[in-house]
Amino acid sequence: MTKKVFFGQNDLRFFYLKYKDSVYYSISIFVLVIVTCLLLIINLIIPQMQKYLSIRNSVIDQRAKIKNINDNITFITNLNKTQLDSQLQTATKALPPEQDISGVLNAIAASAVRAGVTIGDYNFSLGETEQVSTNQVALQSTQPMQSISVVLTVDGDPARLERFLTEISEKMPLSEVISLDSRDNKTTINLKFYYKIFSNITFKEDVPLSPLSPDKKQLVDKLSMWETAPVETDPFSPASTSSAVPLFE
């Protein structure tokens, strides 16, 4: 009597011996194999295929990102650093990151000298804060534009007044005339000088960098021609010669 290894061993052996030569045995084996294969395909192969496709997409993304990063590195490395610094200096002079009172006074004084007008009383005040939105893709900036309001009195005929307005519009920091009131060759001008705090810069490394557009380059070149040399005459001191035009009375 053989020892039972497990419960039902003899029964299984009986059924095996009874049916092993029959067609049912082979069919059941084939069906079992087919079912097992289908289960393997559903639970193992299809998930593996999905994983492979996901890895393939990640590989494509990574390759594109690496290409963009390398292109950005090449672009930045080939930039003319001197020109970049000069452009930045011009741009920040035109729109300073903080109140530039000396720049404002210099712009007013230089404009007055060139227009041949004299400056009377003036006062400064902090202006309104204006929200400005920019449309840069890779960089976002939401710092508002701020201004210094200046009200000043200018003595001069209409031709000189017009010249003064032209000169002040081409000085830095950039200004805007809000209103003017002229009577008897004496004009009260309300000006706004703009400034804007530097914003936090967020940069996405895989977004391609691009150089300044031709329009912006042209603008910076135009602004660099407006750069004001400091006025040699101290605007707060009286004129030393009769030919000098007194700036401030």
Next chain:
Amino acid sequence: MNNSINLLDYKNKVAVTPSSRKQKLLRRIAVGLLFASAAFSVVFFMLITFSPLPDLEKSRKRASDNLASLDKDIAKLSLINERTDNIKQILDNRTKYDEILSNFQSMLPAGTAVESVQMKEKHFSVVVSSKSLLALDTFLKQITDESTKEYAKIRMTELSTDLNNNTFNLTLNIDML
């Protein structure tokens, strides 16, 4: 002879017949599926194990570190872009009072002068004086001819006489386009 090999005597004798067509088909399907499952699982396993993704991630990190060393120049470029956008907006939107005055002055005939002018945004008010009404009339004709180019509205609000200076003063309120 073969029956004696199997000692078990069973009631329903199942004859051993050669495999039918359907059985052969089933066998082929089973073998095919088995082979396909094995082959695909091995192939996908190899593709996943030997994918270039880990190396690419390392390369990307190296490239990122290289780019990070150039962040000052990138910041400068972005600042220039930002500043020029704002500068362009200021320059486009500000009212050119000097040009307005210059155009206005160019329309003044001889013998007329601007006594006073107030300007704010797109509106300005001006007092033109002259010893001659004819000169003022010429000026009015000139300005109304030019009005469609620059001015949306011109209103004559006052015509007065200054007996001390023997002048006529014409007050105009003008809205720009």
